[in-house]
Amino acid sequence: MVQGSVRVVQARRRQRQRRIERRVDARDPGPVDLDRQRRWIGIRIRIRIGIRIGIGIGIGIGIRIGIGLRIGGRVVTATVLDGKLVAALVKDEVRARTQALAARGVTVGLAVVLVGDDPASAVYVKAKTKDARECGIDATDHRLPADTSQAGLLALVARLGADPRVHGILVQLPLPKHFDTDAIIAAIPPHKDVDGLHPENLGRVAQGKPRFTACTPAGCMRLLAHGGVTVAGASAVVLGRSVLVGKPMALLLANADATVTLCHSKTRDLAERVAAADIVIAAVGRPELVRGAWIKPGAAVIDVGINRGADGKLIGDVEYAAAAARAGVITPVPGGVGPMTRACLLENTVRAAELTLG
Numbered sequence: 001m002v003q004g005s006v007r008v009v010q011a012r013r014r015q016r017q018r019r020i021e022r023r024v025d026a027r028d029p030g031p032v033d034l035d036r037q038r039r040w041i042g043i044r045i046r047i048r049i050g051i052r053i054g055i056g057i058g059i060g061i062g063i064r065i066g067i068g069l070r071i072g073g074r075v076v077t078a079t080v081l082d083g084k085l086v087a088a089l090v091k092d093e094v095r096a097r098t099q100a101l102a103a104r105g106v107t108v109g110l111a112v113v114l115v116g117d118d119p120a121s122a123v124y125v126k127a128k129t130k131d132a133r134e135c136g137i138d139a140t141d142h143r144l145p146a147d148t149s150q151a152g153l154l155a156l157v158a159r160l161g162a163d164p165r166v167h168g169i170l171v172q173l174p175l176p177k178h179f180d181t182d183a184i185i186a187a188i189p190p191h192k193d194v195d196g197l198h199p200e201n202l203g204r205v206a207q208g209k210p211r212f213t214a215c216t217p218a219g220c221m222r223l224l225a226h227g228g229v230t231v232a233g234a235s236a237v238v239l240g241r242s243v244l245v246g247k248p249m250a251l252l253l254a255n256a257d258a259t260v261t262l263c264h265s266k267t268r269d270l271a272e273r274v275a276a277a278d279i280v281i282a283a284v285g286r287p288e289l290v291r292g293a294w295i296k297p298g299a300a301v302i303d304v305g306i307n308r309g310a311d312g313k314l315i316g317d318v319e320y321a322a323a324a325a326r327a328g329v330i331t332p333v334p335g336g337v338g339p340m341t342r343a344c345l346l347e348n349t350v351r352a353a354e355l356t357l358g
């Protein structure tokens with residue numbers, strides 16, 4: 001009886017080992033770039049607490065606590081793209097340009113419109129106006145109650161559009177549900193649409209002749225450039241097809257000669273597509289949807305997601321630690337794309353003011 005149960009346990013152990021090997025093989029997308037790897041020698045102490053239910057002579061339940069040591073191994077460590085640092089460089093350039101404009105008698109003006117009291121939007125708007133003021137831009141905050149009518153918001157946009165002191169207008173999204181967002185965005189004069197969302201500005205990006213590029217995708221491109229990522233010829237996967245991020249992002253990558261796959265909620269074989277990508281841009285708003293094991297070794301991973309975890313902490317769309325162990329470069333959340341979005345808004349705003357001088 002006891003010998004029989006030992007044989008069963010051994011057979012199960014062999015089966016489990018075979019299953020693990022099959023899983024590891026399936027996840028491995030190919031040869032690893034050894035140049036990107038750093039050898040690692042270490043000791044891992046692992047405390048395992050488990051409950052084992054066994055049937056031998058009678059039925060027994062026991063708790064197992066074990067400490068195991070593992071020595072040796074290899075990890076791939078990504079270079080972390082510091083969005084705060086790159087944003088600070090962009091802001092320095094913007095400050096110099098606002099000063100040059102001030103010397104010519106032009107004070108750069110940005111109007112930021114917030115409708116309703118969504119707390120996350122309020123935080124973003126506060127950060128945008130603070131950054132703008134730090135760069136010498138005259139940023140004004142326009143707060144409207146959540147029950148503002150479409151006509152009321154259109155009237156404000158028209159007033160700002162006609163005001164020569166205002167060079168850029170940003171209406172923070174999402175708007176409360178009763179608004180026709182497309183109509184509001186279309187009412188912003190294209191030469192003041194520093195958010196790059198007006199159909200004319202999006203169309204110009206599609207033509208490869210951008211005037212204002214949507215801020216988050218522009219920030220992602222800047223981060224890729226800062227990370228020394230070669231976009232031309234790369235295979236890029238964009239997750240998310242929003243007008244705010246995914247679609248303009250795909251266009252910018254294609255304009256830079258990447259081969260682009262735009263994935264979304266109906267995409268089949270997401271893991272395989274990501275595993276084949278040299279560049280991954282995750283913008284779906286689903287915490288850790290992109291698993292670290294999917295990432296091609298050495299790939300560039302840009303995480304646009306900002307999700308709040310159960311513990312209140314911010315987490316991205318990418319399983320960060322596991323992805324960082326495989327990627328070549330990766331952005332953190334927070335401190336990656338977010339500061340770049342704001343910096344690119346300032347860059348668009350100063351450009352809007354420069355364009356008025358011809």
Ligand code: GUN
Nearest residue numbers: 171172173174195215216
């Ligand atoms: N909400 C989140 N990101 C953005 C952005 O880049 N622009 C606007 N207008 N709203 C947003």
